Amino acid sequence: MRGGRKALLKVIILGDSGVGKTSLMNQYVNNKFSTQYKATIGADFLTKEVLVEERSVTMQIWDTAGQERFQSLGVAFYRGADCCALVYDVNNVKSFENLDSWRDEFLLQANPRDPENFPFVVIGNKVDVEESKRQVTQKRAMAWCQQKGNIPYFETSAKEGINVEQAFFTIAKNSLKQEADVELYSDFPDPIKIDGDTSVAKSAGCEC
Amino acid sequence: MARPPAAEPGGWSWSGLASSLFVANPEVPPLWDDSDLDPPDNVPNRDSYRRLDTFDSGASSSSRFGASFSSMSSPSRALFGAGTDQASPQRGAAASSSGLSVLKKQGATADPGLDAVSAQRLLERLELANRTLASDPKMIMVQNGSIRTADSTLQTLTVTPAAISGGESDDAAPADDTFWETLLTESDGRTSLARLPHLIAARIRTSGIPARLRSQLWLRIAGAHIDNLHMVYPALLAEHSSFENIIQRDVSRTFPKVELFAEQGCSGQKMLFNVLKAFSVFDRDVGYCQGLSFCAGIMLMQGMSEQEAFSLVVRLLEESSSPTPAQPTTPASGAPLIGIGAIYALRSCFLPDMAGLHQALFQHTELVRAVDPALDKHLRECGISATMYASQWFLTMFSYNFPLELVFRLFDIMLVDGAMLTMVRFSVAILLLNHDRILGAVEIESLLALLKGEQLVAQYRGSWNALIKDVLDVTPNITQSTLGDLKLKYLREQQDSSREAAKAEIQRLNELVKQLARERDKARGELSAALKENARLTSANVELKEKLKQNDELQLRMLKENQVLLATIEQFEEAKQQ
Numbered sequence: 001m002r003g004g005r006k007a008l009l010k011v012i013i014l015g016d017s018g019v020g021k022t023s024l025m026n027q028y029v030n031n032k033f034s035t036q037y038k039a040t041i042g043a044d045f046l047t048k049e050v051l052v053e054e055r056s057v058t059m060q061i062w063d064t065a066g067q068e069r070f071q072s073l074g075v076a077f078y079r080g081a082d083c084c085a086l087v088y089d090v091n092n093v094k095s096f097e098n099l100d101s102w103r104d105e106f107l108l109q110a111n112p113r114d115p116e117n118f119p120f121v122v123i124g125n126k127v128d129v130e131e132s133k134r135q136v137t138q139k140r141a142m143a144w145c146q147q148k149g150n151i152p153y154f155e156t157s158a159k160e161g162i163n164v165e166q167a168f169f170t171i172a173k174n175s176l177k178q179e180a181d182v183e184l185y186s187d188f189p190d191p192i193k194i195d196g197d198t199s200v201a202k203s204a205g206c207e208c
Numbered sequence: 209m210a211r212p213p214a215a216e217p218g219g220w221s222w223s224g225l226a227s228s229l230f231v232a233n234p235e236v237p238p239l240w241d242d243s244d245l246d247p248p249d250n251v252p253n254r255d256s257y258r259r260l261d262t263f264d265s266g267a268s269s270s271s272r273f274g275a276s277f278s279s280m281s282s283p284s285r286a287l288f289g290a291g292t293d294q295a296s297p298q299r300g301a302a303a304s305s306s307g308l309s310v311l312k313k314q315g316a317t318a319d320p321g322l323d324a325v326s327a328q329r330l331l332e333r334l335e336l337a338n339r340t341l342a343s344d345p346k347m348i349m350v351q352n353g354s355i356r357t358a359d360s361t362l363q364t365l366t367v368t369p370a371a372i373s374g375g376e377s378d379d380a381a382p383a384d385d386t387f388w389e390t391l392l393t394e395s396d397g398r399t400s401l402a403r404l405p406h407l408i409a410a411r412i413r414t415s416g417i418p419a420r421l422r423s424q425l426w427l428r429i430a431g432a433h434i435d436n437l438h439m440v441y442p443a444l445l446a447e448h449s450s451f452e453n454i455i456q457r458d459v460s461r462t463f464p465k466v467e468l469f470a471e472q473g474c475s476g477q478k479m480l481f482n483v484l485k486a487f488s489v490f491d492r493d494v495g496y497c498q499g500l501s502f503c504a505g506i507m508l509m510q511g512m513s514e515q516e517a518f519s520l521v522v523r524l525l526e527e528s529s530s531p532t533p534a535q536p537t538t539p540a541s542g543a544p545l546i547g548i549g550a551i552y553a554l555r556s557c558f559l560p561d562m563a564g565l566h567q568a569l570f571q572h573t574e575l576v577r578a579v580d581p582a583l584d585k586h587l588r589e590c591g592i593s594a595t596m597y598a599s600q601w602f603l604t605m606f607s608y609n610f611p612l613e614l615v616f617r618l619f620d621i622m623l624v625d626g627a628m629l630t631m632v633r634f635s636v637a638i639l640l641l642n643h644d645r646i647l648g649a650v651e652i653e654s655l656l657a658l659l660k661g662e663q664l665v666a667q668y669r670g671s672w673n674a675l676i677k678d679v680l681d682v683t684p685n686i687t688q689s690t691l692g693d694l695k696l697k698y699l700r701e702q703q704d705s706s707r708e709a710a711k712a713e714i715q716r717l718n719e720l721v722k723q724l725a726r727e728r729d730k731a732r733g734e735l736s737a738a739l740k741e742n743a744r745l746t747s748a749n750v751e752l753k754e755k756l757k758q759n760d761e762l763q764l765r766m767l768k769e770n771q772v773l774l775a776t777i778e779q780f781e782e783a784k785q786q
Contacts, residue, residue, distance in 0.1 A: 017498070018457040035472075039461035041499050041608055042599035047653045060652070067454065067498045069560045076595035 007057040009175040010080055012110075014102045015087035016095040017066030020125040023158035024087060025063045028168045033159050040065045043077050052172045059172055071105050078110035082175035083119045085167070090124040090155065093135040099144065119174035120151045123167050128157035330390045338404040387411065388421050392428070401428050409624040413680060415673055416617045423510035429623045431550055432519040437490075441515045444486040451488040451496035455481055462501040466612075468509060479508055483517045490522065497558035499603030506607055506619060524627060525555040552627040557602060568602050568628060569594045570701075571694040575636045575686060583639060586647050590655055597659035598635050606634065609661035617672045626688060633686045637679035638664050 013021045022037045022044065029046045044063045049056060062077050064070065078084075084106050088095040103120065112118045122145050124136065138155065145151040152174070154167035391401045391408070401408065408429070417425045427433040449455075459477045463469045468476035483504045488496040503524070507517040528551070556564025573594045577584040587593075600608045605622070607615045622630040639646060642664050649655045658664065668675040 017454055035460075036464040036470075037461060038464060038608065039458045039498055039501065041502070041603050043596060045596075045653070045656050065498055069497060069562055072562050072566070073595050073599055076593045080591075 007055065007176060009057055009059050009082045009172060011059055011061045011083045011085060011171055011175060012078055012081045012106070013061065013063050013085045013087060014106060015066060015123075016089070016092070016098050016102075019066065019087045019089040019092070019095050020158045021063050021066065021087050024085075024123065024125060024156065024164060024167075025061050027158045027161055027164045029061065031161070033161070042070070042073060050169070050172050052169075052176050055176070057172060057176060059168070059175075071109075074105065075109045078106060081106075081110050081112070082178045083121065083171050084110070085121045085123055085171055086151075087123045087125055088136070088141075089126045090136050090141075091126055091129050091133045096124075096136045096141065096144075103148065116149065119171075119178050120148070121167060121171050121174065122151050122153045124153070124155045125158055127155045127162065128160045328393075330386075331393065334390070334404055334407055338407045385418050385421065388418060388425060392421070392424060401425070405624070412620045412624050413676065416676075417620045419616070422616065422620070423507075423512045423516065426507070426510065426619070426623060427512070427516055427520060429550075430520055430523045430552070432516070432523040437519045437522060438515040440490075441486055441518055444489045445482055447489045449485050449488040449495070452485060454498075455484045455488065455496050455501070458496075458498060458501045459484070462505050463509075463607075466505075466509065469505060476508065479514050479517075480504055482514050483508070483521065486514075486518050487521055490518075491525070491555075493560075494525065494555060494558045497562075497603070499600075500558060502604035502607045506605060506612075506615060509612070510616075523550075524552045525558065526551065527553045527555050550623075552622070554627050564628075565599060565602055567695060567698050568632060569598055570698045571632050571691055572598055572635050574694050574697070575632065575690070576639055579636065579685070580640055580643060583643055583646055587655070590650065590652050592652065592655055592659070597656065601635055601661065602631055605631065606661065610665060611662065611669075613670075614665060614672045614675065617676060621676070629686070629688055629691060632691060633683040634679055636686060637683045640682045641675075641678055 013025060015021055017039070022040055023033060025044075025046055026032055026034070026037070029048045040063055042065055046061050046063070048059045048061065050059055051057075062081075064074070064077060084103075086099050086102055088099055090096075099122065107115045107118065110118075122141065124138075124141055127134075141155075142153050145153045152170050154163050154170070156163040156167055158164060391404065424433075459469070459480045460472055462480060468474075469480065471477075480501060484496055484501055487500070487504075488494070500521070504517050504521055507520050508514075512520070554564065556562075557568065558564075573584070576587075576594075601610075605615060606618055618630060618634060625633075642658070645658060646655065649658055665675060668678075
């Protein structure tokens with residue numbers, strides 16, 4: 001059933017204001033970096049065609065405003081998301097500490113089927129900045145990711161294009177898996193669905 | 209270009225309403241009369257005190273604003289049409305065609321080139337025209353769904369030569385400058401501006417404010433030029449604001465392609481930082497909200513000083529006025545149309561819950577659905593909600609992605625017609641005017657790219673007067689009262705949904721109570737079983753105690769017998785020895 005149809009993956013990028021969400025998206029989609037981006041108001045949006053496991057998919061990437069009060073607009077953007085990238089600035093500890101609230105708020109508003117296993121990816125951006133300015137160690141970030149159910153973690157520089165491709169590739173791969181799972185649910189009649197639910201959840205948990 | 213069917217001449221059911229309000233209704237009182245022309249002497253001080261006081265107390269009420277603009281919007285739209293301005297001095301210093309150029313602050317009074325006597329004469333004529341327009345509804349007649357005035361004098365005075373020609377640059381002709389400079393002349397300590405709200409509104413809609421006079425006229429029309437805010441400004445700047453970091457990040461991300469703000473750490477960025485920081489201290493509930501930097505940037509681009517831009521931001525957000533406004537007012541509402549006391553009430557858009565923005569998005573969506581159901585359906589089917597494209601429009605006053613000259617032109621109108629009313633009119637109209645293009649796009653990517661803004665107005669490039677005319681022509685049914693009704697509907701729905709939420713919560717709690725009752729019953733059963741067991745054990749205990757007692761008695765008896773026996777043995781032993 002899903003072999004022929006072109007997949008559309010919806011990806012939401014969240015994180016504090018100024019951590020580099022717009023830059024990451026533009027680096028990934030357009031291979032460009034600019035110091036002249038406007039502050040994102042509301043949300044912005046780009047798409048990219050990618051090949052994942054020999055399957056062509058369209059990634060619909062939503063770049064959102066970082067100020068906390070804009071979360072009240074979130075529900076319009078979060079619904080139907082296949083993956084959520086949580087971005088922080090490795091040189092700004094506050095932006096790391098806020099990942100918890102971004103994750104919680106996302107799960108609350110997006111209301112995914114299986115919140116325990118919804119695919120997140122964490123991105124620590126701006127690793128190009130000199131080491132002495134760094135406020136969040138890789139160890140600390142990875143511990144957080146592990147504690148939240150083994151979230152994949154990437155350290156990137158949107159400015160230099162370091163690791164951006166890899167991070168988004170994982171996003172695409174995990175979104176696709178999420179989408180497949182959702183399709184799986186809708187194919188089963190009700191009584192079986194419950195069984196399917198647990199087995200899929202388990203396998204997703206192991207692979208992560 | 210596509211027009212929704214409802215926009216065809218005569219197609220609006222609204223035109224009937226318009227005529228009853230503004231033509232047939234003899235009850236409509238004059239907005240102004242001679243006795244109102246002389247305000248109390250202490251206008252500025254009272255007003256300034258009021259404004260600071262209002263903001264400090266945090267009180268908010270936008271109800272008065274609601275009625276005030278609705279009663280002016282339509283008659284003053286009457287003044288479209290061709291004509292020539294008679295008072296056209298040949299002045300070389302035509303307004304710059306670029307609104308982006310940073311203009312030096314203009315003097316507070318008229319250009320010295322304008323003869324004082326002729327300015328006074330012109331002003332008298334304008335006042336007469338304004339009064340006529342305001343007080344005699346019969347002057348206005350409805351033609352083909354748009355309202356026109358029959359008075360040729362009025363037309364001569366209010367219509368610019370270049371109006372609505374389309375294709376040419378829209379910038380106001382030099383003749384226009386004379387009109388505005390006349391209005392900037394002061395007599396009795398007031399600018400003439402505030403005496404002519406209707407003429408000004410009409411003039412602004414047809415041809416806008418000349419770029420080089422914008423900063424002064426914006427301040428005066430909004431009533432931001434006289435207040436004590438500039439006195440508290442240095443104190444506000446000296447205080448710490450918890451928003452300094454985010455403001456600092458945003459100033460370099462506000463109009464990064466506009467020269468004034470382009471360079472990292474340039475004076476434009478510093479001014480912007482100061483204005484926003486001062487505001488975040490001034491109104492700590494709003495603090496700083498992303499989007500405000502663009503609004504303040506629009507003002508600084510006109511060549512305003514920091515203090516002036518700050519005052520204008522305060523005025524635009526301000527929600528309530530004093531109970532006794534110092535200016536002539538509309539009898540219906542008590543709020544002045546122009547100048548000190550006019551209310552723009554954008555504050556709620558920028559508060560942490562962004563309630564005003566949510567409300568505006570609701571109003572926009574409902575209006576699009578009502579006027580162009582096919583377009584609304586198409587957008588919904590493509591998964592697009594107003595939040596996705598119009599939040600940006602409202603929070604930056606369209607400056608995020610629309611051409612800035614158009615943004616300035618809209619800002620002119622916001623100041624005389626009401627800020628939110630103008631923004632919603634434009635947001636709805638720009639969709640209606642692009643009906644075919646929007647319905648022609650089916651991919652969410654191309655639709656959202658189109659809805660960013662620039663592409664929506666591309667066909668009007670440079671002819672902003674023509675665009676504004678079309679916008680007003682397709683939105684005659686959007687008035688303050690329409691928005692007021694939709695606001696009520698929105699609040700009702702909010703209430704309903706919170707009632708639903710409350711119901712669900714009550715149900716949840718009821719379930720919980722039932723469950724607790726079940727647990728209690730179970731516990732009771734267990735308790736009674738335990739009690740029974742206890743009773744059984746107690747009685748067994750009594751029995752045992754009884755046995756124990758008997759046992760003790762027996763033991764005692766045996767002890768005694770034992771003693772008797774021992775005594776007997778002793779006696780027997782003694783007898784034997786003897």
